[in-house]
Amino acid sequence: MSNELLLIINIIVLYSGVLIWYKLFGSSGLLCWTVFATIAANIEVLILVDAFGIEQTLGNIMFATTFIVTDILSETEGKQKAQKAVNIGILTSISFIVVTQLWLQYTPSVNDWAFPSIQVIFSNTPRLMLVSLVVYVIAQNFDVWAYHKIWEITNKMCSDKNKYLWLRNNGSTMLSQLLNTALFSFGAFWGKYPIDTLISIVLSSYIIFLITSLADTPIIYAARKINHSIKSK
Incomplete structure (x- = not known):
């Protein structure tokens, strides 16, 4: 099965x-x-593949679902619930980093067979872990803010809070994903690659995020219908 088909299936499944x-x-x-x-x-995100003519890390689609979650919660439950999801994600990242780094401090038994693989997977550099966490905090908080800011503007324009769901969903996600891509690429790889390579990484990564962002629009509309059905019971 090709990587391209697997990525399409991955989007549908997630x-x-x-x-x-x-x-x-x-x-x-x-x-x-x-x-x-x-x-x-x-x-x-540690897995690197070639698909659609672009060398890319996996994890982009999975990470994109966290933006879907905050947009759904913003739309159906309000800003406070969306912010709660962001805070949970932040604490999850911190806990994950701390726990996995503690694993690496153990001295494995002579009969152990898994530790070398665990060490390879979770021995990320402190710089990458720190940049990833900081960018996550900034991008997710910006996404929630942008979603409600766009909602406020469109509501003033037409006095109907249900209209322009597609605009606040895509607008907030595309802006926050651009912020996420640029900050992470330059924060993680500044000094390791020349500026033209960094720009290329940002552009190729953002193309992927644009596609995943546009693909999530029907999901947001479906989630709003689910919310209406839940509240009508």
Whole structure:
């Protein structure tokens, strides 16, 4: 199976998973998804693949689902609940980093076979871990702020808070993903690659995020319908 087909399947599975968790467990399901996606994306990002003519790390789609979660919660539950998801993701990242680094401090048994692989996977440099965490905090908080700012502007324009869902969803996500891509690329790789290479990394990564952002629009509309059905019961 090609990498391109696997990525398409990955989008369908993960985006559908967000809706299923929301349908089954409501906002609590989305908060749990945030924990799952944060941990999984931190592991998956270590894998590098070639797809659609672009060399890319995995984890982009999984990470994109955390933005879907905050947009759904912003739309259906309000800014406070969306901010709660962001805070849960931040604490999950910190806990994950601390725990995995503690694992590496152990002296393995002579009969151990897993430690070398664990060491390779979780021995990220402190710079990458710190940059990843700081960028996550900035991008996620900006996403929540931008979503409600765009909502406020469109509501004043047409006096209908239900209109322009596509605009606040795509607008906030695309801006926050641009911020995320630029800050992480320059923060993690400044001094390691020349400026033209860094710009190339930012552009190629952002193209992927644009596609995943546009693909999540039907998911947001479906989530709003699910919310209406839940409240009508």
